[in-house]
Amino acid sequence: MALALRHGTYMMWRELLALWRQPWWIAVTLMQPIIWLLLFGELFQSVVEIPGFETSSYVDFLVPGVIIMTAFFGASWGGMGMIEDLNRGVTDRLLVSPLARAALVAGKVMQSAVVILVQSLIMIALALIIGASFPGGVDGVLVMLVMAVLLGCSVGALSNGLALYIRKEESLIALLSAVQLPLTFISTAFMQKDLIPGWMQTAADFNPLNWAIEASRTAVLEGGDWGFIAARAGLLVVVLLLCGWFALRAVGAYQRSV
Amino acid sequence: MNAIEADGLTKRYPPDVQALDGVSFSVPEGTVFGLLGPNGAGKSTTVKVLTTLSTPDSGTARVAGFDVTREAAKVRRAIGVVAQNPGVDGELTGRENLILQGRIHGMPAPELRRRVDQLLEQFGLAEAADRVARGYSGGMKRRLDIAVALVHRPKVLFLDEPTTGLDPEVRAAMWEEIRRLAAEEGLTILLTTHYLEEADELASQLAIVDRGRIVVQGSPEALKGELQGDAVHVELAEPAQNGTATGLLDGVPDVRDVLVEGTVLRARVGNGATALPSVMAALEAASVSVASVTVSRPSLDDVYLRYTGRAFAEADAEASRDSSGEEDR
Numbered sequence: 202m203a204l205a206l207r208h209g210t211y212m213m214w215r216e217l218l219a220l221w222r223q224p225w226w227i228a229v230t231l232m233q234p235i236i237w238l239l240l241f242g243e244l245f246q247s248v249v250e251i252p253g254f255e256t257s258s259y260v261d262f263l264v265p266g267v268i269i270m271t272a273f274f275g276a277s278w279g280g281m282g283m284i285e286d287l288n289r290g291v292t293d294r295l296l297v298s299p300l301a302r303a304a305l306v307a308g309k310v311m312q313s314a315v316v317i318l319v320q321s322l323i324m325i326a327l328a329l330i331i332g333a334s335f336p337g338g339v340d341g342v343l344v345m346l347v348m349a350v351l352l353g354c355s356v357g358a359l360s361n362g363l364a365l366y367i368r369k370e371e372s373l374i375a376l377l378s379a380v381q382l383p384l385t386f387i388s389t390a391f392m393q394k395d396l397i398p399g400w401m402q403t404a405a406d407f408n409p410l411n412w413a414i415e416a417s418r419t420a421v422l423e424g425g426d427w428g429f430i431a432a433r434a435g436l437l438v439v440v441l442l443l444c445g446w447f448a449l450r451a452v453g454a455y456q457r458s459v
Numbered sequence: 460m461n462a463i464e465a466d467g468l469t470k471r472y473p474p475d476v477q478a479l480d481g482v483s484f485s486v487p488e489g490t491v492f493g494l495l496g497p498n499g500a501g502k503s504t505t506v507k508v509l510t511t512l513s514t515p516d517s518g519t520a521r522v523a524g525f526d527v528t529r530e531a532a533k534v535r536r537a538i539g540v541v542a543q544n545p546g547v548d549g550e551l552t553g554r555e556n557l558i559l560q561g562r563i564h565g566m567p568a569p570e571l572r573r574r575v576d577q578l579l580e581q582f583g584l585a586e587a588a589d590r591v592a593r594g595y596s597g598g599m600k601r602r603l604d605i606a607v608a609l610v611h612r613p614k615v616l617f618l619d620e621p622t623t624g625l626d627p628e629v630r631a632a633m634w635e636e637i638r639r640l641a642a643e644e645g646l647t648i649l650l651t652t653h654y655l656e657e658a659d660e661l662a663s664q665l666a667i668v669d670r671g672r673i674v675v676q677g678s679p680e681a682l683k684g685e686l687q688g689d690a691v692h693v694e695l696a697e698p699a700q701n702g703t704a705t706g707l708l709d710g711v712p713d714v715r716d717v718l719v720e721g722t723v724l725r726a727r728v729g730n731g732a733t734a735l736p737s738v739m740a741a742l743e744a745a746s747v748s749v750a751s752v753t754v755s756r757p758s759l760d761d762v763y764l765r766y767t768g769r770a771f772a773e774a775d776a777e778a779s780r781d782s783s784g785e786e787d788r
Contacts, residue, residue: 211562219550222591294546294607297510299535300563459513 205301212300212308216282217315230316234271234324241267242331245391254393256422260333265345265417266390268321269352273385273410275320276313276353277377280364283309287368287455296456306361306448313357314350321349337424344420344430351437352413355444362448365455384410389418409440460524461485462615462647463492463509467518469671470504478504479515480671486649486664491641493662494651495759497775501671502651503543506619509649510540523614536564539608543619545600546607549593553584553603556592557610564611571610578606582636598629605636616640618650622657634660653775655759667763669774674766679759686757686765688713689731691738693724696748707745711737720770722750727761 242260249259256262286292367373387404388411405411416433419426463486470479479501486492494502507513511531520527523537561571579585582602622630640646658665659679666676708717713734716727728734731754763771
């Protein structure tokens with residue numbers, strides 16, 4: 202375990218260096234959440250006028266949704282890097298070294314976590330600039346960051362595991378695209394829960410993305426209700442463990458197939 | 460003591476590729492061993508099994524004294540691997556590639572720094588050390604790949620087709636480097652190649668692999684020595700009807716191992732100078748027109764022909780056709 206973590210940080214260092222050298226990637230990664238925040242904030246601003254909508258500022262309501270959604274989308278592409286490593290022979294070279302097997306996935310997932318934290322902090326700063334408020338204070342914001350990282354790590358591990366099974370970029374892109382938007386819309390990212398159709402409310406209760414959004418929003422907008430937040434965090438930890446287990450199995454399955 | 464011992468390795472890729480079909484050989488410490496064979500013969504699979512990347516279906520192997528399946532972690536500490544598909548990370552600099560490998564092997568930082576500087580110098584990469592590897596030339600990438608494999612001072616180095624796709628000069632420089640590693644650093648090197656002259660140049664012992672089996676092994680000299688006499692190579696003006704030409708040389712004394720492929724007739728004779736006139740006379744008598752004739756001392760190509768019944772280039776082309784679109788085994 203300690204070895205896997207140490208090796209994971211070596212691999213994370215590698216991933217971050219590689220990202221750092223792609224100016225376009227950095228630009229897009231920073232721009233995308235900004236665009237989402239501004240665009241969705243504008244697009245849906247009349248939502249607050251719907252009878253029964255409880256938050257007076259739509260941007261206040263939107264910030265947790267967009268932050269979690271950005272973490273979810275960004276991390277879900279994590280498997281693409283794995284496929285590139287597979288194709289370039291990097292994975293095989295690492296597998297014949299004493300690298301802890303778990304670090305193969307852990308490095309990429311930890312890289313996602315760092316990116317998510319940076320992106321989230323930028324969005325929070327931007328939200329403050331355009332006048333959003335965080336009634337839940339620093340504690341609330343910290344909870345939101347933890348939720349974003351928990352969800353991002355789960356999705357990242359899942360995506361890397363799928364990549365090791367699927368091994369074709371086109372197929373992975375198709376699969377991820379097919380789930381990203383539905384999961385985003387079957388959630389409360391943009392709309393208060395009791396204002397979406399009943400079946401969607403039920404479906405959202407089983408959507409980990411929504412667990413992260415609701416816990417973050419509760420923490421950021423209201424502060425309190427630590428029981429609810431802890432329950433959602435607990436569920437996300439279970440999801441993370443399952444995804445991690447899946448990714449480890451995928452590493453084993455890949456190795457048996459070469 | 461043997462640095463590598465393989466015993467009866469088999470490996471099957473579902474549904475029907477028998478990549479290894481009972482491979483056994485051993486490599487004494489401090490020597491260069493060549494695995495020679497056409498594409499798809501099972502060389503890369505042998506390397507994958509010996510380097511713990513793949514597990515064999517049956518058979519056992521020991522590398523640097525450790526069992527490749529039961530003591531894989533210990534094997535991984537003792538080996539360096541340069542795969543066919545270069546595993547250099549293009550987004551990192553040469554230096555960073557080396558440092559990452561050293562860290563994975565748990566080398567203490569000051570020692571690692573010294574070792575990295577030394578390797579960059581040794582492989583002529585000092586100037587390019589802090590540029591990202593994506594921009595390196597093919598030869599530089601290959602040298603970096605080998606340097607990465609050597610960071611932790613392995614006991615056994617695996618080189619899977621180290622010069623495939625390199626220019627002739629770069630290849631010659633690579634041969635020089637491999638010879639130096641074997642001579643000065645006392646490394647045991649297992650080299651796979653489908654270049655006959657590469658095996659001849661570098662390997663002190665070699666095994667010829669064909670269709671997942673080792674058909675013969677020994678030193679290049681010993682293998683060539685077993686083929687007594689000279690090789691006769693006749694280019695026919697037009698393709699012979701198969702068998703016709705073979706049969707024609709039946710009556711000629713001192714001629715054996717006759718093989719005809721297209722417009723090429725090969726045979727072995729005890730003494731080239733004395734046998735040639737009678738070979739020519741026999742062909743002429745059958746009104747087979749001849750474009751050219753050469754007589755040569757046995758080469759590894761002849762050894763290959765003798766043990767597999769196919770000319771090397773033929774087998775290589777055939778294997779490429781068979782496996783086109785498939786990954787290399």
